[in-house]
Amino acid sequence: MGFENLEVWKRSSRLSAEIYCALKDLKDFGFKDQITRSGLSIPSNIAEGEERDSLRQTLSFLNYAKGSCGELKTQIIIGIEIGYIPKDMGKTWITEITSITAMLATLMKQKRKKLTPITQ
Numbered sequence: 001m002g003f004e005n006l007e008v009w010k011r012s013s014r015l016s017a018e019i020y021c022a023l024k025d026l027k028d029f030g031f032k033d034q035i036t037r038s039g040l041s042i043p044s045n046i047a048e049g050e051e052r053d054s055l056r057q058t059l060s061f062l063n064y065a066k067g068s069c070g071e072l073k074t075q076i077i078i079g080i081e082i083g084y085i086p087k088d089m090g091k092t093w094i095t096e097i098t099s100i101t102a103m104l105a106t107l108m109k110q111k112r113k114k115l116t117p118i119t120q
Helices: 009-024 029-051 054-083 087-115
Strands: none
Touching: 009 029, 009 087, 029 054, 054 087
């Protein structure tokens, strides 16, 4: 199965595109660059990890994606506080990023099981 079929990749890609569109007119280029790069990093790392031949490498990239979720969530919270992101939109994004983080954790757990030999 290709990364494009993973629901976590689809949802994180959609969120990244939403962030780009919502902040396209923001004049604070430093903030805009940072938050869009964090959002873009999530589906990009999922894709890169899924294209790797090694399960350990795949897990590393999924872990990077999960870390980027925390980074993005922080930036959304700050964006709300400083008035760059409307509160209702930000809360929707936070809910989505929280779900994506949980999905990544589940995917990583499933993949880790493949690394651990079954002992009975």
